Amino acid sequence: MLSRHTPALIEALLHVKDQLRCVSASGAWQVFSAVPLGHGVVGRVYASGKPVTILDVANDPDYIRLGPPITSEICAPIIDRTGHPVGVINAEWAEAQPLDGWEETLTEAGRLLGARLSELGGPPAETRSEQLLRHALALTNAETDAEVLLRACRAAREVTGLAAAVLLRPAPDLLPEEQELRVVVAASSPEPRDRPLVARLGQIEPDRLAALLDEACRYGASYTLGDPAVLDARGFEALTAAGVRTMIAVPLGAGTPVVSSSVGALVVLDETAIVPDSALVNLLELLAAQASTCLEKLTTLRRLHVQANSDPLTGLRHGGPFGDRLANATPGRTALLAIDIDEFKAVNDTLGHAAGDRVLVQMAVALQQALRLGDELFRVGGDEFVAVIDVPSAAEALLVAERLVAAARATGRTISVGVAVQGELEPPEAAMYRADQALYAVKRNGRNGVRLAP
Known part of the structure; x- marks a missing residue:
């Protein structure tokens, strides 16, 4: 009935569960079915229980645009007989109009609607x-x-x-x-x-x-x-x-x-x-x-997630998670153990890649079991592994590395291990480079051993 007297989009929204649900509307081809409580001008008016007139919606942070541009908006609460808001009645104008008296009209419409809703038992329940x-x-x-x-x-x-x-x-x-x-x-x-x-x-x-x-x-x-x-x-x-x-x-x-x-x-x-x-x-x-x-x-x-972060052959985590772990290293406490299986290329060349895969799996299991609770093992290349451990000293890191070498020997193969403890002001990538250099030094000196990076 109100739409007969003004070219506005007019909506009645009632509180149903956690939304203000549109139960009737006129004046536009598209309307919101519901607005979450606390959102938009309608949510603000419902929460306050007081009408509001907005002459320039472009300057109102709560305005929710739908359809053609709107210049002004008036929203009034629908109040039940106990004085509590049960919804809102909202009007929006696309062109400048004389709005004198419309806030009072919508406020009275909200009061009458609220009284009628009270007679009918309140807003409709959710189906x-x-x-x-x-x-x-x-x-x-x-x-x-x-x-x-x-x-x-x-x-x-x-x-x-x-x-x-x-x-x-x-x-x-x-x-x-x-x-x-x-x-x-x-x-x-x-x-x-x-x-x-x-x-x-x-x-x-x-x-x-x-x-x-x-x-x-x-x-x-x-x-x-x-x-x-x-x-x-x-x-x-x-x-x-x-x-x-x-x-x-x-x-x-x-x-x-x-x-x-x-x-x-x-x-x-x-x-x-x-x-x-x-x-x-x-x-x-x-x-x-x-x-x-x-x-x-x-x-x-x-x-x-497991597939994206794990090596499908050994089940160990690989490059992505390794980079994340490096980023969270603790200078002065985190040690990096670069590990390489000795003469692994000869296994692939003489026995085939299937045999090489079996060696990788066997070595991954042996190294994982030799590490302490909380230590982390990654496969970062073909036969290259890195253990990231937190230790109180370089001596402790060397003890862990020696334990890994012993575990590898028990499988019938040997490994070379380079150890570096991240310095207080050292980037983790630099510590990893030092561990790799220590690993190469072990390789040059006959393999099957451990070396601490200087």
């Missing part, structure tokens, strides 16, 4: 689809597996309205043939009456949890149809004994051709007997599929 979208974005932004699982639990609990959500997964620190099942992540509603439910689930024996997970993943998503005191609940005695009356179980990776209990299941529970509708179960399947996709993405990123 389940909106909730699912918000949680799907949160899962995508998770940076660890644990964060994905926790966010999936919280999302499942909020979307269903049930008291608790848990994730059952194999314990990661056991061999496949020894794996037990346990609740690895749990989220429950904040009411004190619901907290004991998750605690009771955590006390269920691992073998019974394993049976529950296998049942949940056997054919896909499943849900309960009523009170287990009335209906047949055989096989779920562990849950019903813990007080569970309603359950929805969705395997992670739901929707894929093969669902395995080794992946895990998202289980949502309540102590009240209800019958979930099938559409709700479908939403949880989408949520579980999204969580599974995010877990796969994180696994792939970890694998790519």
Whole structure:
């Protein structure tokens, strides 16, 4: 109705969850669906509860541009009957207009809208689809597996309205043939009456949890149809004994051709007997599929990170991480040990590169095992390694180098090692050069030994 009296873009935005969501608009072809709380002029007005008139939006740091250039803006809060903001009504003009009286008009419109909203029960709640979208974005932004699982639990609990959500997964620190099942992540509603439910689930024996997970993943998503005191609940005695009356179980990776209990299941529970509708179960399947996709993405990123930073033959880190470690060296304490396998070229020339690869792998293992906890070994060339160690003195660095030479001899081969302790004012690259020069001196003097760089 307001748009009949002025050529302006007019929007009404209401607070829904953590956004100001546009519920009606006129006067423009494109509008924002929602604005995060605290952003833009609308966020400022909502937070303050006071109207604002901006005659030159170019000078306002909070202005968010969308569509054609705007010259002026008036925004007023929508106030409910308790005096609290529940949204804003915003008007923007593309051309200079007489704005006398418009701030008062929009303020009164906000008051009337707020009163009517109070009569109707307040701003509209998020739909389940909106909730699912918000949680799907949160899962995508998770940076660890644990964060994905926790966010999936919280999302499942909020979307269903049930008291608790848990994730059952194999314990990661056991061999496949020894794996037990346990609740690895749990989220429950904040009411004190619901907290004991998750605690009771955590006390269920691992073998019974394993049976529950296998049942949940056997054919896909499943849900309960009523009170287990009335209906047949055989096989779920562990849950019903813990007080569970309603359950929805969705395997992670739901929707894929093969669902395995080794992946895990998202289980949502309540102590009240209800019958979930099938559409709700479908939403949880989408949520579980999204969580599974995010877990796969994180696994792939970890694998790519290892591949990008490691030598595929020996598993040792190579040039990039070595450069980072040099940049963090401590002058006066960091020692660099340049290592070269003696007569390695002869192995490749006489026995072939496959034999040379075996020697490299064997030597990498031997050197790694001979180093102390915290020492780092890198492969920086064909048969060239560098150990970076922190020591109190050059004498300690020489002892470590001698231990590496002994470890190499135990494999049936020998190495030459040049040692340099970074000087107080010395760049790490200069210390590395000195270690290399010491290594070449060992080579010239018959190999199979250690030399400290001057």
